[in-house]
């Protein structure tokens with residue numbers, strides 16, 4: 001959760017946020033914003049290639065939050081995912097079948 005409580009009245013780009021108001025960054029919406037991502041629904045790992053990574057603005061991609069309260073388990077989670085993927089690819093041969101959908105999620 002990225003909820004925060006505003007501790008003093010603040011103005012961000014003309015929008016007044018009163019003291020005590022609860023605000024949150026909607027991460028899913030941020031990561032599916034067409035103004036920020038080309039073809040946001042497409043599974044496209046190349047967005048994060050060394051070449052493309054530099055085009056991503058700060059806070060545009062923040063699955064683990066941001067700032068002093070960023071997810072404390074971020075590195076553990078990423079390491080676990082890498083181990084799971086490595087084990088999967090080492091122990092199984094993945095092949096396409098008739099029902100396999102490639103590309104978009106439609």
Ligand code: HEM
Pocket residue numbers: 001002003062063064065066067068069070071072073074076077
């Ligand atoms: C894919 C896995 C995970 C995702 C996507 C994720 C995402 C997040 C996000 C978005 C936040 C809020 C950050 C913010 O408020 O700015 C958070 C906080 C937190 N996460 Fe995770 N998390 C993951 C795995 C884990 C794991 C494995 C642990 C512990 C072993 C963990 C422990 C925590 C804790 C303790 C906080 C609160 C940190 C604080 O308030 O200072 N998370 N996580």
